[in-house]
Amino acid sequence: MIHDWQFDVPTAGSKHLPPDARYMEALSSQGYAFEVAVADLVDNSIDAGAKDVVIHFLRDGDQLVSLLVVDDGRGMGEEQLDIAMTVGGRRDYAPNALGMFGTGLKSASLSHASAVTVVSTTKRTRTAGRRWVMERAVSGFECDIVDPNYAQTLIDRYDNGRPILWEGTIVRWDGVKDFPKHGGAGQTDRYLHRTINKLGLHLGLHLHRFLKRDDFNITIAVEDVRTGTVYMNFGVEPLDPFGYPVSGSPAYPRRFTASLPSDADVTLEAHVWPPKSNVDEYKAVGSVMDRQGFYFYRHNRLVQAGGWNNLRQPEQHLSLARVAVDLPDHLGDVFRLTVKKAGVDASPEFTSAVESAVDPTGHTFLDYLNDADTVYREARKRSGTSRRPAIPPGKGFHPAVRETIEEELPAIPLEDPISVRWQKLDNEVFFELDRKDRSMVLNQHYRAAILGGRRGGLNDAPVLKSLMYILLHQAFEKEYSGSREKDNLQLWQSVLVSAARAELDRMVDDD
Known part of the structure; x- marks a missing residue:
């Protein structure tokens, strides 16, 4: 049976509707x-x-x-x-x-x-x-x-x-x-x-x-x-996101061809950054999760710096993977560029083409992702670090602290980050844990003493908050605390309250 919705919508003329000045x-x-x-x-x-x-x-x-x-x-x-x-x-x-x-x-x-x-x-x-x-x-x-x-x-x-x-x-x-x-x-x-x-x-x-x-x-x-x-x-100096001094793998960069049925082929230039790089070209692009993925260029202008465009979720182990993609002159139905030129929307057709992409030797793009993953893991093994994944820090932590922790500590995937905030609490406690909200709450009463009289802000007290994260992040990975953990929490509570009160006393003496 043929239904009406299969045909074009009939019209009866048109009228001019100019935009409102608003x-x-x-x-x-x-x-x-x-x-x-x-x-x-x-x-x-x-x-x-x-x-x-x-x-x-x-x-x-x-x-x-x-x-x-x-x-x-x-x-x-x-x-x-x-x-x-x-x-x-x-x-x-x-x-x-x-x-x-x-x-x-x-x-x-x-x-x-x-x-x-x-x-x-x-x-x-x-x-x-x-x-x-x-x-x-x-x-x-x-x-x-x-x-x-x-x-x-x-x-x-x-x-x-x-x-x-x-x-x-x-x-x-x-x-x-x-x-x-x-x-x-x-x-x-x-x-x-x-x-x-x-x-x-x-x-x-x-x-x-x-x-x-x-x-x-x-x-x-x-x-x-x-x-x-x-x-x-x-x-202004150029900041080349592929400007590493030496490749993280001698087999890279490689060029893969993604064949799009509805448009011209697209070349994927795949790179592997060297592990533990401290150069601006690597560090300044964004967080560990942000900087991996596709770097789309349109007429030599970078319009997206990182992101996998629904190909996969970002992972710590792919932090060295970056792929340069020069968009075709005519974007067709596969790519859409935002008005701000700050991102690219790619259709599922692109994702499928990438999954099937190969280089002239038959090496697949999925092989590349595995290679980038291996370079990261091998570097960890050589440095003797095989750290247990953790819930990453979030709002309230200084961006530099978040980035370093994300670099050094593998993140548990798909977990909401731990936030930290100041709030009024009983003066007998220095902190509280809100597992439901996944946040560390610090006692507002001691804030001025901790900051030494300096003006506070969202990401203030980075040293204290970093130490609190190191002490407490594992507590958020469990629904409740055992007797030993409760004893440790009480110990840290008592020591921190005493230290904060000492800071308050010192402020009074200085005045």
């Missing part, structure tokens, strides 16, 4: 991380053929005021500017372009700033500018035309090869939501140090193939507009 609010709520949003702007600079890109933080004394991304790429005339500032503006992307959807500039900028100004100049057109202010955008897609004199003044600020010589573009963010609002120079300096370090690592990783070229540079700088002082001026 669509701009939705566009700016894409969940861009700060460094991901800035990277999207740098992508545009690369598409414009830029050789030098400057990411410029402007501060006025203690206050951060603006962020500018300046490049010496092909500029835009007024017509091109209008297209660039139109949501989903139609433009002809080059075959190797990093842009795709026509939304990156607007969504990346307005997710972090209340206003974005774009000023551009070419060899043949006068300097022009456009500006989106969020308030005016949501009230009716009203884009401001920047005064030509101001636009030229802004360009002149970066001319004579700093980096603009004859043409280039400036993207300026004002009202940046992430900037500290108060707190003085100390807070601003801490924010800049933390943010610039994270931004440099992100750009160095995701654009490492471009940064390795002799003709492309990214500079991050801070300028105090009140004094004209420029500081924290440094070039």
Whole structure:
């Protein structure tokens, strides 16, 4: 029997339904991380053929005021500017372009700033500018035309090869939501140090193939507009996730071919990192579980750093396995790239193709996974460590502590991590265990003494919390404690309460 649902849905005409102006609010709520949003702007600079890109933080004394991304790429005339500032503006992307959807500039900028100004100049057109202010955008897609004199003044600020010589573009963010609002120079300096370090690592990783070229540079700088002082001026270094000094296995790297029935074949370049590596190219990518897996590139731009895309679950024993995959120009139905270019969705067709992938010698991709597993295990044996798996640490532990524990201690798979938090408890106890919530609770009463009067935070007291994890993690692997374990818990409780009270007394004496 043939059912109605097997046919196309019949229609009776159509009507034009333009987006509500509030669509701009939705566009700016894409969940861009700060460094991901800035990277999207740098992508545009690369598409414009830029050789030098400057990411410029402007501060006025203690206050951060603006962020500018300046490049010496092909500029835009007024017509091109209008297209660039139109949501989903139609433009002809080059075959190797990093842009795709026509939304990156607007969504990346307005997710972090209340206003974005774009000023551009070419060899043949006068300097022009456009500006989106969020308030005016949501009230009716009203884009401001920047005064030509101001636009030229802004360009002149970066001319004579700093980096603009004859043409280039400036993207300026004002009202940046992430900037500290108060707190003085100390807070601003801490924010800049933390943010610039994270931004440099992100750009160095995701654009490492471009940064390795002799003709492309990214500079991050801070300028105090009140004094004209420029500081924290440094070039972003490439961070190659496959930049090991020597392979973890002499049989690798190997190239496997994954045959996709609906598209061209995809090459999987499989690598095995050397065990116990401490170089940034290995450590800075993410946690042990995050950094293994596929590294997808689109037109030489890294768009996903790690993850197995439903092929398998991440495991401690596969922490040395990384696979470079250059996506085809036409993604077809097999791959879908997120708007933020921060991840790839792969269809089950890709997973099946990977499971069947082979290299020219007949070595399979599944053999590769076993090889990477063996290299890890053999390294453990040589170092004399055959440690019992444990439930990993989670929220409340400093990220560096979590990473080290994950490196050193095999994780029990599919177990929720152990969290740690401060809470009001009876002064006669230092800690409590919440097995149901899988958390260690520390007595808030002793927090100030433990921190020595310093300001607390989510990941504070890393030494104490690390020691507590070492003492107590095994208690969460059982539903209840035996008599010997209860005695140990009471012992640790008594000693820690005495030590915490001694710290409190010392604080009083110092005062």
